[in-house]
Amino acid sequence: MKFAAPRSPSPSPSRSRHRKHANPLRRSTFGVPSDSEDSDDGLSETESSVTTSSDEAAADSEAEEAKPQLRLSRRGRSSKDVDEIEAMVASIRLRATHTDVYEEWENQTRKDAFISARHEQAEMRAKQKETHARLLQEAEKQRAALHQQQVAEVQARLKMFNTQLQKHESQLREFWKQRDKEMWDRVEHAIKIEEDKVKVRLEAERRAREEEERKRKEAEEKARLERERKQQEEEKKRKDEEEMRQLLLRDAQQKQQEEELARQKEQQEQAEAQTRQQAGLTTAKEDWMKARDLLGKLKNKVMRPVKANPQLKQLLNAGRRGVTPKIGQLTNDAESIVRITQLVIQIVNPPPPNASQNLSLSDDRKQVYLATLSALAKAILLQAETEVTAEKRSAIPLGQVTANFLAHLERFPNIFWARLCQRAGAWPIPFVVPGADFDGAPFDAEGAARARGLRRRDEPLGEHLQRVAGMMRVYFTVLAAGAAFERQLDPRFRVQRYWQYFARLLSQPQLLDSPVAAEIIYVALDVFGAKAKEIWGVQWIKVLELLYECATEGINGQQGRLLGGSAPEGIAARTRVQLEIERIMGA
Template sequence: MRFSAPRSLSPSPVRGKVRSRSTFGLQSGSEDSDYDSDSNSNSYSSSDSDSACSPSSGASTSASSSTDSFCYASDSDVPIPPPNPRRRSQNPAEQQYIEETVAAIRLRTRHNDPYEEWEKQTRKDAFRTARKELSATQIRLRDQKASTRGREQQRLAAIHAQQMAEVQAQLEVMRLKQQKDESSLREAWKVRDKKVWDRIESVIKVEEDKVKARLEQERKLREEEERVKNEAELKRKLAEEKKRQEEEERQRKEQEERILKAEEQKREEEDERQRLEDERIRTERLQSEEAQRQKLGITTSDEDWKQARANLRRLKTDTMQVIKSDKAAKSEWGTYRRKITPKIGQITNDSRAINDIFDQLILILHPTDRPPHHEKIYTALLYSLAKAILLQAETEVTAEKRSAIPLAQVAFKLLEKLDGFAEIFFAKLTQRVGGWPIPAVIPTTDHDGTQWGADGDRIKAMGYRKSQIGEGLETTGEYTARISGIMRLYFHILKIEPTYRPLHPMFQLPRYWVWVSRLMDERGLLETAIAPHLLYTALDVLGSHARELWGHQWNKMLELIYEGVTVGFGNGRQIGGQSPEGTGARLRVQFEVERIVVGHA
């Protein structure tokens, strides 16, 4: 190990007798400053002289001619400085200690440790070797990753191509079958029409021939004076014939109506029997899977609806009624609520505007310039925030579906950031659109088993609201447009990937699969006119993304949906029923399924 010490220049005779003094680490202001200065100057001058003239100093002799340093031939030639009258004399022990110290310092400054040099060189070599091995390893790993990625992409491309070929082949088979069925139906209708008209014309011709023959016979048998009487008789008979035909036609129509009513009643009984059978099978299946569902944490549609309904009732009774009954709390809640509503209306499809609105809403709910809100006021503000977002979706998204994207981004950020907002938002969502976010059929009793009130509580629970145009409930068109706008917002929220933390299970992407599968399994919901509208909305927002995510399984779901809107299930019952609204929505669903399949070809 090396040691170093500062060296002072040897005094030059040319420069005079002023010499630098070394205290060897002692303070110059101590009591022995005079003594130490004198003794240290002598010994250090001697060490400098020896060091400068020693062979180990390299080219010191040659460099002395160009510097102010001066080298003596020996220690005896060094002049003795004049004594300082202020210094005390040194005893031999002190002189010897100083000389030994100087000698020790000189030895340490001149010492060269080979092990230390070897250790430094070894470290450099090891670092160089490690860096070379690291570079080689990184290159090898990068090449391996690139090769693996290429093989995986080729494999996925082959799988996608095979699946696309299978879907196209199935679609082609279904298209050919549909064309064949349509051709056979047309031919059958043509044959039937021809037979009917031929029979009608033959009957008319026979009747005309009969009348003509009878008239001709009567004309020949009677004289001219009986012609008027014969004509009157003929008119009477024709009137009776017409009356008889009308009576027969009336009886025939009554018979057809009785047959249609009997068939309709039979079909209704069959549907009711099928519904009860499906309900029984579904109940047995749910009972058999109950233990497994509880183990996996999976809930049914009825359980989800009851939980949302219970949360809504708890919010209204435990929070909103308490806030509205307290004048001070109601005033504070109203002040901040009036700040929330304009912010929601200012949302535009701009990332900076979205972030600004989000930050402003967070400051309203978590103010930094005052103490935090009381728990109930905070919950009431979350309730108002959820209501404002849903009302904005009812107005803007219904008019322009692209406006759901920025509104969904703000809602997603709030769901991700605000504690307790997810349960409140989903409860409010269920209140505004009924059981469609789950989806679930509203039962005949409330979530706690009590009967619905007489003032249309069940109709309200189904999502119906008062009409904005006239009195009474909103029409089917108004109801469908409003529900579709809110559900489009919900599907856009499911589409966004979380960045801060996982959201509530009701707002995670797997809920999209649950929603579609539950809807396709619920006959009562599929036969409503709004079902194909919501299916189209779901496919328009997440259909292509779901196909990329779930692949072949989603293709099976698309096949089932396509069959439901084209051929129908069971007795030919198509999705959306026979209403005009359902027919138009079925066509949109059919085109959307074809677009998704062809778009990924």
């Protein structure tokens, strides 16, 4: 470390005196720096390293050298130069003998620094040794770990080699076992072949003997059969002649009877047709064909033209948005039923009473009115499929408000009937759906499914049964609620239709095999069964007896052919029918 500190002024008065007169720009010929230079410059590194004793020796040597020079200067120089030289020598002597505290401190500091440096060097060497020892220890640990890893790898390889050796030995043992087995199998197979040859030879000899015996017996049997055949032919010929005479006689009598029965049946059908026409009754087939015809006209001549016209479609959508929420707001109280009926009639806005009854008219108001009625019928049926399926008591207000619409909205009975037969199939009639439509066009697979009331061909039976049962519950509720205005309703929605429905259903055993029929019978008995007993009395009890016989013994007395079939849904519905009949008869 270097230190630079100003030197203290010299106490010598002669030095001070001569310094005043000395030229500051003139340098000493002795090469000794002046006091001003010493005060400005720091001690050099060489001077800092010299001790005090060495400084005194240097001063003495300089004094000795200065003496002969002084003599020489006195001979050749002026007094002024001599004075300067003397002043300089005095200054050097004073400098050589003067003790400077700063220099002593600097020397002591240098010594302390040297001692501290040696201590730091010793500590650093100790740390280096410690670090070196630690590094050696870590290197030793790494070498030990590497050694352990290599030992483990060698052991693993040895273990793998042992495993492979054992596996190879096992494969060799299995190979030799398989080889021995194949060799013995070949030996046994050769023995078996020889045994089979002997058996075949013995069997051939036995069959030859049996064949000879069989041929002998066949010859004897053939001769006997030939004699019997001739006798039987003669007997058969005689019997055939007798049977032919009897058959011709029976055919003549049967043909005469069939002609008589056909004539009587034709007369009966003509009489029944006249009676039905006079009474306003129709057959199940006529009802189905009329429903299909109404549905086709409703789609092609009403809904399509209205939906194709943007203005009419907007009016239809407004009516649908007004009608559908009202149907969903029904509750089972008279005030709600009356209020909803009035609101819906106002929304539908029926045409004047003298409007034409033909669906083919193109009057815009008439088309929108009929399309709105179709939307109303669809809303009622959708409500029946959802709400009534979940809670059967909700069918009461829905059936009552539907009966009000049927009695007060013109053309609504036909549209509601077409929509009902569309979504429930032929079950509202009831009728077995034929293979062709009302116009004679054959059904495809999808068309036949829709005609039977299925949403799609693969609709599950349980889902289809619940939907149809919900709609039919509303239909039977309409029949029960229509007694209040019987004359205002269409014949398809009067109470008499209830009796006609069971008469048609029981006359078609093919329908009774379906689980849907059993469920509909239960719904009909649950809605109106007890009331029907009060209306028709003993005749209704006979119908109940026939239904109970179909559910317990079999349809038309056929064992095993029970009402509803053998499906789980049919069995459950059949049980409900039995319980409901017992409840009605008990009441």
